[in-house]
Amino acid sequence: MQENSGIIYDDVKKCVDDVINYVGKDIVFSMTLALGKPILFINELYKRAKKDSEIKLKILTALPLEKPRGNTELEKRYLQPLVDRVFAGVPDIDYMLDFREGKLPKNVETYEFFSKAGGYLNNPVAQQNHMATHYTHACRDATALGVNVFGQLIGYREIDGKTMYSMGCNTDICLEAIQSFKERKAKGEKVVLIGEANKNMPFMYGDAVVEGTSYDMILQGPQFDYELFAPPKDPVSLSDHMIGVYVSTLIKDGGTIQVGIGALGDAIVSGLILRNDHNALYQEILEKSGIMSRYKKLIQTWGDTGVFEKGLYGSSEMFVDAFMQMYKSKILKRQVFDSIPLMKLINAGKLSADNIPSDIIDQLIEMKAVHSALDKEDFSFLARFGILKKGLGFANNVIRDGEINYSANLNEENNRLRIRALLGEKLLGGQVILGAFFVGPKAFYKALNEMSEEERQLFGMSGVDKVNQLYGGEELRSLQRKDARFVNTGMIVSVLGAIASDQLQDGRVVSGIGGQYNFVAMGHALPDARVIMMIKSTKGSGKTLKSNIVFSYGHCSIPKHLRDIIVTEYGIADVRSKPEKDVIAELIKITDSRFQMQLLDQAKKAGKIPLDYEIPEEYRHNTPAKIFSLLRPYQTQGVFKPFPFGTDLTEDDVALGGSLKALKNLANGHRFKMARGLLLEFFRPIPKSTDSHMKRMKLANPSSLRERILRKVVVFALRNTIHNFDQTPNYPMDSAKHLHA
Numbered sequence: 001m002q003e004n005s006g007i008i009y010d011d012v013k014k015c016v017d018d019v020i021n022y023v024g025k026d027i028v029f030s031m032t033l034a035l036g037k038p039i040l041f042i043n044e045l046y047k048r049a050k051k052d053s054e055i056k057l058k059i060l061t062a063l064p065l066e067k068p069r070g071n072t073e074l075e076k077r078y079l080q081p082l083v084d085r086v087f088a089g090v091p092d093i094d095y096m097l098d099f100r101e102g103k104l105p106k107n108v109e110t111y112e113f114f115s116k117a118g119g120y121l122n123n124p125v126a127q128q129n130h131m132a133t134h135y136t137h138a139c140r141d142a143t144a145l146g147v148n149v150f151g152q153l154i155g156y157r158e159i160d161g162k163t164m165y166s167m168g169c170n171t172d173i174c175l176e177a178i179q180s181f182k183e184r185k186a187k188g189e190k191v192v193l194i195g196e197a198n199k200n201m202p203f204m205y206g207d208a209v210v211e212g213t214s215y216d217m218i219l220q221g222p223q224f225d226y227e228l229f230a231p232p233k234d235p236v237s238l239s240d241h242m243i244g245v246y247v248s249t250l251i252k253d254g255g256t257i258q259v260g261i262g263a264l265g266d267a268i269v270s271g272l273i274l275r276n277d278h279n280a281l282y283q284e285i286l287e288k289s290g291i292m293s294r295y296k297k298l299i300q301t302w303g304d305t306g307v308f309e310k311g312l313y314g315s316s317e318m319f320v321d322a323f324m325q326m327y328k329s330k331i332l333k334r335q336v337f338d339s340i341p342l343m344k345l346i347n348a349g350k351l352s353a354d355n356i357p358s359d360i361i362d363q364l365i366e367m368k369a370v371h372s373a374l375d376k377e378d379f380s381f382l383a384r385f386g387i388l389k390k391g392l393g394f395a396n397n398v399i400r401d402g403e404i405n406y407s408a409n410l411n412e413e414n415n416r417l418r419i420r421a422l423l424g425e426k427l428l429g430g431q432v433i434l435g436a437f438f439v440g441p442k443a444f445y446k447a448l449n450e451m452s453e454e455e456r457q458l459f460g461m462s463g464v465d466k467v468n469q470l471y472g473g474e475e476l477r478s479l480q481r482k483d484a485r486f487v488n489t490g491m492i493v494s495v496l497g498a499i500a501s502d503q504l505q506d507g508r509v510v511s512g513i514g515g516q517y518n519f520v521a522m523g524h525a526l527p528d529a530r531v532i533m534m535i536k537s538t539k540g541s542g543k544t545l546k547s548n549i550v551f552s553y554g555h556c557s558i559p560k561h562l563r564d565i566i567v568t569e570y571g572i573a574d575v576r577s578k579p580e581k582d583v584i585a586e587l588i589k590i591t592d593s594r595f596q597m598q599l600l601d602q603a604k605k606a607g608k609i610p611l612d613y614e615i616p617e618e619y620r621h622n623t624p625a626k627i628f629s630l631l632r633p634y635q636t637q638g639v640f641k642p643f644p645f646g647t648d649l650t651e652d653d654v655a656l657g658g659s660l661k662a663l664k665n666l667a668n669g670h671r672f673k674m675a676r677g678l679l680l681e682f683f684r685p686i687p688k689s690t691d692s693h694m695k696r697m698k699l700a701n702p703s704s705l706r707e708r709i710l711r712k713v714v715v716f717a718l719r720n721t722i723h724n725f726d727q728t729p730n731y732p733m734d735s736a737k738h739l740h741a
Contacts, residue, residue, distance in 0.1 A: 006212030010221035012044045015194070018217070020048065023148050023190050025055045030147040030177070033062040033114060035229055035439040036170030038151040038196030039091045041219060046095040049108050056107050060131070060142050062114035062512065064096050065229040065439070074710060077697045078656055082232075086648050089227030099125075111145070113138055114512030121508050135317060135436075135464045135515040139176040143184075150177045151194035155201030156220070165218070167208040167461065168201040172317065172436035175207060175463040178214055192216050199225045202448035206434065206460030230442040232649050233321070234263040235642040235658070236270065238631045239569040239624065242289075243534050244271035246567045247487060249291060250303040250532060254310035254334060255483030258519060261320045261439070264489055264534050269322040270644040273329045276308050281637065289630055290618070298574050302530055310334055311432075315481050317467050317515045319435030319459065321444040325645050327432065335430030335458070336480040337385060341369035342427070343479035354426045360387055361423075362416060373397065374408035386428030431460040434480075436467040436515075441648055468518040470525060484529035486519040490557070492548050493535050495584045495599055496608075497563030497575050498556040505554025513557055520562050530576075531564035537592040537622070542669025547595035549587055551602040566590070570622040581609045589619040596620065652696055655718070663717035681716040690715055 009015040020027070029045060031037045042059070049057040067087045070076040098104050113131040120126035133141045155168040167174050181191045195215040212218055236244075244267030251257055251272060259265040275282045286292045286305060299305060311333030314323050326332035335353040337343060341364060345351035350363065357363075361382070364370045370378040379394040381387075393400040397408045401422060407415045438444075448456065470477050490499040491510065502513045523531030535548050549568070566573045566587065573586035584603050588596050596615055603609040631640050642654070649657070666674045686694075694700040699711040 006215050006218055008212075008218050008220050010219070010223075012040050012219055012223075015041065015217050015219055016044045016048060019045070019149060019192050019194070020055070023192060025052070027055065027149055028058045028060065028142075028145060028147045029149045029151065030060040030142045031151045032170040032172060032174055032177075033437055034065060034170070036153045036168065036174070036437065037061065037064070037093065038153050038194060038219065039093055039226070040224060041151050041194055041196050043091070043094045046108065050105055053105070053107050058109045058111065058145070059095065060111045060113075060145055060147060062112050062138070063116060064093050064112075065231070066096055066100075066116070067092065069100075074660060074697075074713065077699070077710075078660055081696055082649070082653055086232055087227075087229070090229050091226050112512070113141070114514050115509070117511045121504075121510065127508055130509045130512070132509075132513070134513060134517055135172070136468050136518055138173045138464075139180055142173075142177075143180060148189070148191045149194065150174075150181060150192070151196065153201060154195045154197050154218075155203040156197045156199070157203050163212060165195060165197065165210055165212055165214070166201070166203045166205070167210065168204050169439065170437045171204075171206070171208045171461040172464045172467075176465060178210070195219070196224055198228070200228050200445070200449075202445055203456070204448070204459060204461045205457045206431065206462050207466070208461040228445055230440065230445060230648070233266065233441055233643060233645065233647050235654070236263045236267050236640075236644060237642070238627055238640060239536065240264055240267040241270065241631060241640045242569040242627050243536075243567055244268045245274075245285065245289070246291065246569075246572050247532055247534065248272045248275050249286070249295065249299045249305055250530065250565065250572070251312065251485050252302070252304045252483040253306060253308050253312075255485060256313045256315050256334075256481045256529075258314070258316040258484070258486045258488075259320065259322055260316075260487070260489060261318055262489070265320055265322045266644055268487060269325050270640070272308075272326065272331055273644075274639055275305060276329060276331050278639070279305075279307055281634075281639070285630075285634065294618075295572050298572065308333075313431075313480065314433030314435070315467065315484065316433070317436040317464055317519075319433060319438040319461070321440040321645065323433055323435075324440075324444055324447055332432050335427070335432055336434075337427060337430050338476065339369075339381075339385060340476050340479065341367050342385060343476065347479060347482055351427075353430050356387060356423055356425065356427065358420050358423065361410065361419060365410065372409075372411045374399075374410060379408070384429060386424040386426060388422050389424040392422060430458065432458045434460045434462055434467055436462060436464045443646065443648075464515060464518075468515045468522075470522055478526055481522070481526060482528060484523065484526055485532055486523045486529065487532045487534065488516050488519060490533045490535050492550060492553050493533070493566055493587065494550055494552050494556075494560070495587050495603060496552075496560045496580055497566070497583050497587070498553070498560040499533055499535070499558040499563075499566075500553050500555045501557040503555045503557070507555075516557060520558050520564075523564060524562060531562070533558070533564070533566050535566060535568050537568040537570055537590070538595075540669055541665045542673075543671075544669040545594070547592055547599070549591045549595070549599065551599055551606075569627055571619070581613075584609050585613065588615060591622065593620055593622040596622070652692055656693055656696065656714075659714075659717040659721040662721045663713070666720065677720060678713065678716050681712045681719070684715075686711065686715060690718060693718065 031042060049055040067083050068079050070079045099110060111129045111131050113133045131141060152170055152174050155166040156163055178193060181193050184191050193215045195218040197218055197220040240263045243264060247268045248271030259268050308331045312331055313334040313336050314332055323332055345363060365372050376394055399406040399408055406419055406422060410416045490501040492500040501516055502511050503509050520531050523529045537549060538545055538547055540546050564576045566575060568590045571590040573590050575583040575586050588599050591599060604611050634640055693714060694711060697714055699707055702708045702711055
């Protein structure tokens with residue numbers, strides 16, 4: 001094989017043949033996280049392994065994206081029409097179908113370092129094969145496992161008459177993988193890099209653009225232009241929105257933000273947009289909720305509640321749709337540049353992206369960023385960032401503007417003044433976000449694809465080694481990430497501040513650590529940064545209701561000595577630089593009131609808080625009903641919607657989905673109530689208003705007793721979903737309120 005040749009294949013079978021012939025039948029195949037998987041390549045490779053038991057195939061990856069299928073008959077009836085519509089044209093990952101059925105052949109093994117949250121809790125094989133590794137160490141650990149074939153999904157387009165490729169959605173570990181494979185090839189190792197090119201992949205910039213010769217083989221042709229996996233958004237409950245409002249007060253204008261995927265990420269951005277676009281209403285909510293009176297000092301010191309005049313910069317391993325919403329709302333607009341002197345001037349207020357001062361070159365000379373007698377390197381720097389306008393030339397210490405020459409010797413004042421006529425109007429090469437990977441709804445991909453080239457270049461993509469840490473570029477990255485707020489999610493927090501995010505105390509992995517530790521470490525390394533960990537105060541309902549703030553827990557992802565700011569739907573606990581008695585007191589204040597006294601008693605018994613300490617009265621009423629009464633009236637004004645940025649789901653999807661989810665919660669936490677309600681339902685007629693739902697579930701004309709029972713269950717689910725505070729499905733399009741006997 002001619003290595004690093006970028007050979008184009010339109011036949012995936014031939015490509016797999018050549019890979020096997022080159023590396024042999026012992027294959028350790030690694031592919032990147034989430035969207036960037038070369039699905040047709042791995043499907044063909046897996047097909048070969050199923051047919052040929054001599055092939056030993058190990059697959060190392062993270063977060064295989066699977067179409068939802070459901071476990072119960074009701075779930076399957078609900079999901080099938082949704083999947084057929086939303087995921088039309090998206091190929092399945094074949095080995096995952098067999099894995100879920102327990103049908104993987106013995107010669108195939110799978111390993112993951114990050115998984116769908118809760119997706120493998122009851123799967124011993126997945127639990128045993130989990131790779132506990134930080135995102136930044138994924139390539140190192142893949143190499144240690146013996147990976148010899150790496151593949152990713154890429155985009156491509158013609159640039160200046162040449163086909164260029166973009167790592168698109170996943171630069172994360174791919175840049176490092178390419179470099180690692182290059183070094184291993186130089187040592188004589190047989191390793192292969194595969195690119196599967198798909199025209200639907202948004203062509204992203206930053207460090208993502210490479211030439212075809214970065215890969216050994218590139219699969220390219222119409223058959224590889226399949227639809228991208230685009231998961232619908234999760235609904236945002238009122239308690240999620242409340243967390244979003246709290247977090248929104250801690251984000252400084254002119255600062256940096258990192259958020260993740262899911263309902264809480266959307267809730268944060270929804271709160272920021274409310275703050276920016278409807279500030280009077282936002283201030284009213286802050287006053288009514290008591291946020292300003294409780295956290296005034298914290299907000300004044302570390303946060304902000306005004307509109308975003310300077311805007312935010314995004315630095316986040318995951319570039320999610322929420323960032324796109326901030327960009328559309330002119331919040332994500334603070335541009336950063338890959339230049340230490342320029343960032344120093346910008347942060348000092350002496351330069352801005354859209355305003356180049358007339359004395360900019362004088363300032364740069366004083367900073368020793370350029371020489372007083374400009375050389376070719378200085379000229380290139382000034383031209384690259386737009387400080388000097390386009391179309392100029394440089395030779396023999398002279399800058400040429402058409403027929404006019406300007407001396408580059410700026411030791412003379414007259415030359416310094418003359419060169420000001422050559423200044424550009426705005427800086428070039430700025431970015432409003434640096435991300436490592438992305439996945440999102442269809443509208444997100446569409447927005448990226450429809451952007452102009454100039455606009456899309458504002459959205460930079462790079463590797464996790466750059467995005468997730470400061471190492472290797474500490475000064476520049478620190479300047480760029482000023483006033484950073486690293487916002488992450490945890491599952492459980494102890495009253496001493498230790499957080500469990502990825503694993504249960506019995507050892508079962510829920511997801512994986514991903515990049516969380518790295519962002520926490522950055523939050524403590526940067527003097528003006530804060531780490532904000534979001535924790536939903538409770539889980540379950542009824543008899544299964546439990547507090548997510550506990551006295552102690554048998555696992556921690558982030559130890560207590562890295563505690564900082566913790567937010568629940570009931571408030572903000574600033575626990576950095578505080579003694580443990582104060583940490584406990586602050587966390588109990590934001591605990592659901594049904595669990596506060598139990599925690600306080602445990603802390604007193606352990607001698608961790610004074611025996612005479614009492615929870616202040618204003619913090620003793622933390623209930624879902626209180627949040628509901630505060631936020632629900634504002635929904636009539638168009639805020640705190642369950643899908644603040646739209647959804648690919650229909651009204652029918654939303655109503656049924658919310659009802660069936662609430663039914664599942666009811667079955668787990670209120671079994672007697674569910675049994676009584678179902679029994680009563682059998683003596684009621686089927687409401688006419690459920691006709692559309694029954695047709696969708698294929699229960700309009702039940703053909704068996706089982707289907708008649710299922711129909712009654714669905715009616716009961718719809719009827720029951722009326723603002724249950726414990727479950728908070730909170731779907732305003734819910735048709736349950738229209739049901740009648």
